[in-house]
Amino acid sequence: MPEVVARNRSTLMRPRSISVDLRPSAVSEPLSLCPPCLRGTLLALVASLLAITGCSLSTAPPFELNREGRDPAGIPAEQVTAVQQSLQKLFGTPDSPALPAGVTLDWNLLKAAAGPIRGEADGRQWGLYRRHCAGCHGISGDGAGPAAVVLAPYPRDYRNGVFKYTSTAPGAKPVRTDLVRTIQHGIPGTAMPSFRRLPTEEQAAVVEYVQYLSLRGETELQLLQAIVDEEADLQDVDEIARESVLRAAKAWQNAQTSLPVDGATTAESDAALKKSVERGQRLFVSPAVPCARCHGLAGNGRGEQSELYDDWNKRKLGATPEQTRQLAGRFKLPIEQLHPRDFTKGLFHGGDRPEEQYLRIYNGIKGTPMPAFGQSPGNPGVLTPQQIRDLVQYVRSLGPVGRL
Numbered sequence: 001m002p003e004v005v006a007r008n009r010s011t012l013m014r015p016r017s018i019s020v021d022l023r024p025s026a027v028s029e030p031l032s033l034c035p036p037c038l039r040g041t042l043l044a045l046v047a048s049l050l051a052i053t054g055c056s057l058s059t060a061p062p063f064e065l066n067r068e069g070r071d072p073a074g075i076p077a078e079q080v081t082a083v084q085q086s087l088q089k090l091f092g093t094p095d096s097p098a099l100p101a102g103v104t105l106d107w108n109l110l111k112a113a114a115g116p117i118r119g120e121a122d123g124r125q126w127g128l129y130r131r132h133c134a135g136c137h138g139i140s141g142d143g144a145g146p147a148a149v150v151l152a153p154y155p156r157d158y159r160n161g162v163f164k165y166t167s168t169a170p171g172a173k174p175v176r177t178d179l180v181r182t183i184q185h186g187i188p189g190t191a192m193p194s195f196r197r198l199p200t201e202e203q204a205a206v207v208e209y210v211q212y213l214s215l216r217g218e219t220e221l222q223l224l225q226a227i228v229d230e231e232a233d234l235q236d237v238d239e240i241a242r243e244s245v246l247r248a249a250k251a252w253q254n255a256q257t258s259l260p261v262d263g264a265t266t267a268e269s270d271a272a273l274k275k276s277v278e279r280g281q282r283l284f285v286s287p288a289v290p291c292a293r294c295h296g297l298a299g300n301g302r303g304e305q306s307e308l309y310d311d312w313n314k315r316k317l318g319a320t321p322e323q324t325r326q327l328a329g330r331f332k333l334p335i336e337q338l339h340p341r342d343f344t345k346g347l348f349h350g351g352d353r354p355e356e357q358y359l360r361i362y363n364g365i366k367g368t369p370m371p372a373f374g375q376s377p378g379n380p381g382v383l384t385p386q387q388i389r390d391l392v393q394y395v396r397s398l399g400p401v402g403r404l
């Protein structure tokens, strides 16, 4: 069965972005609650009965426990309850979020993004995350909303706290502007749409909510590890949770600085640019750097190293096909391969500007096998800024419009 799903997905969906069809109404529809209650001719009457019957539009599905990779039947009920209750004390519910001590997110922005979808007469919008994002990214931020299964790559699961398109050192959290950039530009070549038409305040609100879901998810993972994997005493659950929140919050605060992008300029003259492209090509195909191993000698994404997975999917991979099949049952979405970028398409997911490609090669793409080649704290770096500049010009020159 998973094979069938995987085949459909890859043949139907892979190269296309279906953002337009899916956002926002088609995707958010399945999330509006109690649809059967709203059908029929006596709509007004039924609506007034909702409160009485308890079928209220303000009721949200709860945050789901992160069981990814675990055997659900193997987690004792009392551990599930302890973890869920502890998380709820700190982070509240989808309709009524809370901010734990030590987390410095903006409460007003968070409130605007959380909760059910509604608008006020003055145009103010609430429930922004559910309106614009949950259809793909899921209520819990697990990247497994109703639309996710047909998408390649899958929507981001925020709960590991890992983001691909950042300006920060390998292993570091993104800075806020990295997330804002993703919201404004989307991720071309994937289903992630651009939300640049949303008012700035609403963009800020969903960015705040992504961080909230991410912090909550990281806390949950650490709690599950302590309580389920290491069988810590259930009495200690709240204390472990508080410590986990502070650790996760600190990692976000530590990532306040982007690495310098000193190289990301266009060369001064056509002749200089041509030279840069030539140097970049020599480097790209030289055995001294591994680019061609993944991206292919022609830069078309077909290198010899083709069995690649991002960190979210790597966990679904067993040593044998049979193990992989068995593991698949423990995850919400079937295993999905990752493809190195085909530069002949000229489509850059992390942004179109040379400084953005510079950052990708310098810092790598987090959570994926695309390595970091620049210098960063604790890492001497493989390539100089000039070499990275040349590579940027070379990969850009491969696109259909040749960007020269």
Ligand code: HEC
Binding pocket: 018, 019, 022, 023, 027, 129, 132, 133, 134, 135, 136, 137, 147, 151, 152, 153, 154, 155, 156, 162, 163, 164, 165, 166, 179, 182, 183, 187, 190, 191, 192, 193, 195, 206, 207, 210, 349
């Ligand atoms: C139609 C589906 C869809 C919708 C709607 C959508 N996303 Fe995404 N989003 C994606 C996909 C797919 C990716 C992963 C792309 C990849 O891995 O390259 C993604 C990735 C992201 C990332 C990760 C960027 C990174 O650097 O790793 C963020 C943050 C994000 N989305 C935020 C949002 C927010 C906020 C909303 C709502 C305002 C939203 N998305 C709505 C599909 C969607």
Ligand code: HEC
Binding pocket: 164, 289, 290, 291, 292, 293, 294, 295, 305, 308, 310, 338, 339, 340, 341, 347, 348, 349, 350, 351, 356, 357, 360, 361, 365, 368, 369, 370, 371, 373, 391, 395
């Ligand atoms: C181990 C495999 C591997 C190696 C080696 C590798 N890449 Fe990549 N690269 C990838 C993958 C996979 C992606 C796509 C990641 C994704 O979409 O999540 C990628 C993406 C990229 C992107 C696209 C960024 C964007 O915004 O779309 C650029 C540019 C790039 N690589 C350049 C290079 C260069 C230059 C080298 C050599 C210095 C290199 N890569 C080496 C695997 C690799």
